Amino acid sequence: MLALQWTTGEGALPIAVVGGVLVLVAWGLGSLFGHGRRTALWAALLTCLAVIGWITIGLTLATHDPGTGGVNLDPGQEIRRALETGAGGPRLNLIGNIVLFIPFGTVVALMTPRGFALRVLTATFLGAALSTAIESTQYLLGRVADVDDVILNTAGAFLGALAAGIVLALGDSDAGRRRRAD
Numbered sequence: 001m002l003a004l005q006w007t008t009g010e011g012a013l014p015i016a017v018v019g020g021v022l023v024l025v026a027w028g029l030g031s032l033f034g035h036g037r038r039t040a041l042w043a044a045l046l047t048c049l050a051v052i053g054w055i056t057i058g059l060t061l062a063t064h065d066p067g068t069g070g071v072n073l074d075p076g077q078e079i080r081r082a083l084e085t086g087a088g089g090p091r092l093n094l095i096g097n098i099v100l101f102i103p104f105g106t107v108v109a110l111m112t113p114r115g116f117a118l119r120v121l122t123a124t125f126l127g128a129a130l131s132t133a134i135e136s137t138q139y140l141l142g143r144v145a146d147v148d149d150v151i152l153n154t155a156g157a158f159l160g161a162l163a164a165g166i167v168l169a170l171g172d173s174d175a176g177r178r179r180r181a182d
Contacts, residue, residue, distance in 0.1 A: 022047060041111050048104040049130075055100060056134045060141050069142045078148040097152035098159070101127050105160025109168070116169050120161045127157020 026043035072078065082090035108123035131153035139145035 038111075041107055044103075044107045045111065048107055052100060052104065052130070052134070057137055057141070060138070060143060068144065069139070070144045071139060072144060072146040072148065075147050075151060078146055079152070094152060097149050098156040101131070101153045101156030102160035102163075104130070105157030105162075106164045107160075108157070109161035109164035116165045119165045119168070120158065123161030123164075124154060124158045127161075128154040131157075 022043045026039040078090065079094060082094040105123040105127050108126050109119040112119040112122045128150060131150045134153075135145040135147075135150055
């Protein structure tokens with residue numbers, strides 16, 4: 001569960017800060033050579049992967065605390081529990097799993113060349129694949145692999161991609177209007 005990692009995951013903040021600085025440096029250096037946006041997006045993607053990896057797997061490896069193990073293949077079980085109980089831990093797990101993948105979905109959508117639907121589908125698919133790989137790894141490390149985590153992570157990637165796709169589509173329509181006005 002992600003709730004434990006969020007409460008003990010202070011190590012993710014330094015990774016995010018260093019990653020943010022890396023994005024800015026990469027953007028600046030890339031701009032000198034005409035590759036600023038693309039270089040910054042790659043740096044942002046690597047930062048997203050580092051933060052996700054640290055929170056979902058790194059803490060288990062660092063603490064050597066594998067947990068109880070197991071598999072939950074009942075879609076919605078943990079989501080229902082979080083919504084019904086209103087308890088802080090399950091609700092934090094629900095929100096955290098979504099929020100964790102929003103930046104990933106955003107960056108992947110921004111890196112996808114063109115087309116609203118293609119951007120959203122690519123980011124959502126890659127978010128689902130990454131989450132499935134993480135849950136499989138957690139199972140192999142003796143932790144609980146939960147289908148709800150995959151659902152929530154995928155929803156986060158979708159929301160990030162949707163937001164990026166909308167912003168890019170609005171920007172494209174504004175650029176088109178400006179060209180027609182000229």
